[in-house]
Amino acid sequence: MDKKLDGRWNHNIHYYDIALAAAPMARKALDVGTGDGLLAARLAENVDEVTGIDSDNETLTNAQKNMSADIAWIAGDVLMYPLPEAHYDLVTAVATVHHFPDLATGLERLARLTAPGGTLVVIGCARSSIAQDYALELVGAVQHQVLSRRRGYWQHNAPVQMDFPHTYTQVKGIATGVLPGMIWRRLPLWRYAIIWGKPE
Template structure:
C-alpha cells in the first residue's frame, strides 16, 4: 500500500504540499515535529537530503519507521530532546503545537532550531470564537464533504488532542509576539498557518 501523503487524504495531509513549498531553495536539512505516521517526513525526504522526524509516542513512531524512508526517526519530546539549534533549513509542525504545554515557549523552541535563512512553518488548530471563525468553519465543512467524497478520508493512527487551549485570535497574537515578521493565514479545514523566516544575525 502506498505510504506517502499523495494517496492518503485528510485535513493534515491536505496542507503538506504547502509545507513542502515553504522549504528554502537548496535546503539540506529538515525537521518534522510530531511526525505521527511519518508521511510528511517521507515527502520531505524526496526534496531534502537530511530529514529528522521526532515524536514522543513510541508506537506511532514504530509505524512511521515502516514507511522505509531514509529518515532519522527520533523518539523524544521536541522541547527537551537535544536537537541541534539553528540547524534545520525547514522546521515543520503540522497539527502538533497544541500538544505542547505552552504555545509561546513551543514556538520559541522551534524558532531556535531553525537555521539562519531557514523557514519555520506551523499548521495549527485552535478554537473558534468569532463570526469570521464560524464562517471559515462553514467553508471548511463544505470543502471537507467535497474532498472526502472525491479522495476518501484517511484516519491517521497518531493520538489526537481536540482540547485546544487557544482561540485563533489568541494563537495569532502569541505567534506575532513570539515570531516577529511571521505570516499568519486562517485556513479552511479548521486550521491556521504560521510561516516565519529566520533572519537573525
C-alpha cells in the same frame, strides 16, 4: 514514500503543500510531531537530511516500518530532546503545537531549532471565537464533505487531542510576539498556517 501510502487524504495532509513549498530551498529538515511520517517522507524527496521526531513511541515505530525513505527517526519530546539549535533549514509542525504545555515556549523552541535564513512552518488547530472563524468553519464543512467523498478520509494513527487551548486570535497574538514578521493564514478545514523566515 512507500507506494501503499500514496493517495491518502485528511485535513492535515491537505495542507502539506504549504510546508513542502519551502523544501526545495532546504538541506536539513525537521518534522516535529511527525506521527505516521507522511510529511517527513514527502520532505525526503527534496531534502538531503530529514529528521522526524515524535513523543509517541508506538506511532513512530509504525512510521519506521511503513516508510522506505532515508529519515532519521527520534522518539522524544521536541521541547526536551537535545536537538542541535540553529541547525535545520526547514522546521515543520503539523497539528502539533496545541499539544505543547505553553504555546509561546514551544514556538520559541522551534524558532531556536531553525537555522538562520531557514523557515518555520506551523499548521495548527485552534478554537473559533469571531465571525470570520465561524464563517470559515462553514466553508470547511462543505469542503470536507466534497473532498471526503472524492478522495476518502484517512484517519492517522497518532494520538488525537481535540481540546484546543487557544482561539485562533490568541494563537495569532502569541505567534506575532514570538515570531516577528511571521505570515499568518487562517485556513478552512479547521486549520491555520504560520510561516516564519528566521533572519540571517
